[in-house]
Each structure stands twice: as structure tokens, then as C-alpha cells.
Amino acid sequence: MKLRLEENSLRLRLSEAEVAEFARTGQVAYVIAFGPTPSATLSYALARLPATDAAPAVRVRYAAGALVVEVPAAIAEAWTSTANIGFEERVLAAENRELCILVEKDLDCRH
Template sequence: MKLRLEENSLRLRLSEEEVRQFAATGRVAYTIAFGPGPGQTLLYALERLPAASPASAVQVRYEAGALAVEVPAAVARNWTDTENIGFKSAVLVAEGQELRILVEKDLDCRH
């Protein structure tokens, strides 16, 4: 899963295999090490919220060293079970400041 961070935006691109994994398990995650210590890593994940979750929109959760994009079950299903390439959302992270989120399938070219 590719992670791209740019001013007020976050983009995740998943391979076909990662999309299948997300559809089956509800989670795809990776860790990037920036140094040898345990506090020098970043875990980033795409997670499907439980079907019973009251959330109806994409959310972002950040804790020291961990970033998760949380997707409502209906949005996740619509993305993984169709030809839709991606979905986007804007999350209010501070007063007057939004984080734009884009999640896409990173499909191989088929010519």
C-alpha cells in the first residue's frame, strides 16, 4: 500500500492483492522504520469499521506512531465489490481545517 502525504491531504493506493486482503479481513497495514528504536516507526493502516458502527463517513485516527484511515462498512463494500477505482472524503481535523483523504485501487495497466 502506497502512502502519500501532501499539504492537508492523505492518499492510499492499494494493489489488487491488498484490495482482496482488505475485502477479506477489513485491514491492511504496514510499518515504516525511521530508526532502530521502537518509537521511531510509523504504522499506517486502512481499516473497515464494524457494520454496527454508527459512523457513516470516513474517519482518520492518529496516535503517536500510528495512522489509520477508518472506512464505514458500506463504503468499503461498495469499493471492494465493484469496479469503482476509489473514494474520497474530507475530514474536519481542526476548526476551519480539513484533511482530504483519497483511497484508490492501484491497478496494473491492462492493454
């Protein structure tokens, strides 16, 4: 899964295998090590919210070194079970700024 961060936007691009994994398990996650200690890592994930969670929209959780994009079950199902390439959501962030979240299928990717 490719992660791109750029001025108030976050983009995740998933390979065909990763989309299938997300559809099957509800999560795709990776850890990047930036140094020799466990605290020098960044984990990032795409996670499907339980169907019982009433969240109407995509949301982001962030804690030191951990970023999770959470997707309502209905949006996840519609994305993984159709030819839809992606979905976009704008969420309110600090100081009333919007964070644009874009999640896409990277079907030509061979990693």
C-alpha cells in the first residue's frame, strides 16, 4: 500500500492483492522503520469499521507513530465489490482545516 502525504491530503493506493486482503480481513497495515529503535517507526493502516459502528464517513486516527484511516463498512463493501477505483472524503482537522483523504485501487501496480 502506497502512502502519500501532501499539504492537507492523505492518499492510499492499494494493489489488487491488498484490495482483496482488505475485503477479506477488513485491514491492510504496514510499518516503516526510520531508525534502529521500535519508537522510530511509522505504522499506517486502512481499516474497515464494524457494521455496528454508525460512523457515516471516513475518519482518521493518529497517535505518535500510528496513522489509521477508518472506513465505514458500507463504503468499504461498495469499494471492494465493484469496479469503483476509489473514494474521497474531507474531514475536519485542527484549526478548522480540512484533510482530504483519497483511497484508490492501484490495479496496474505490480508490487
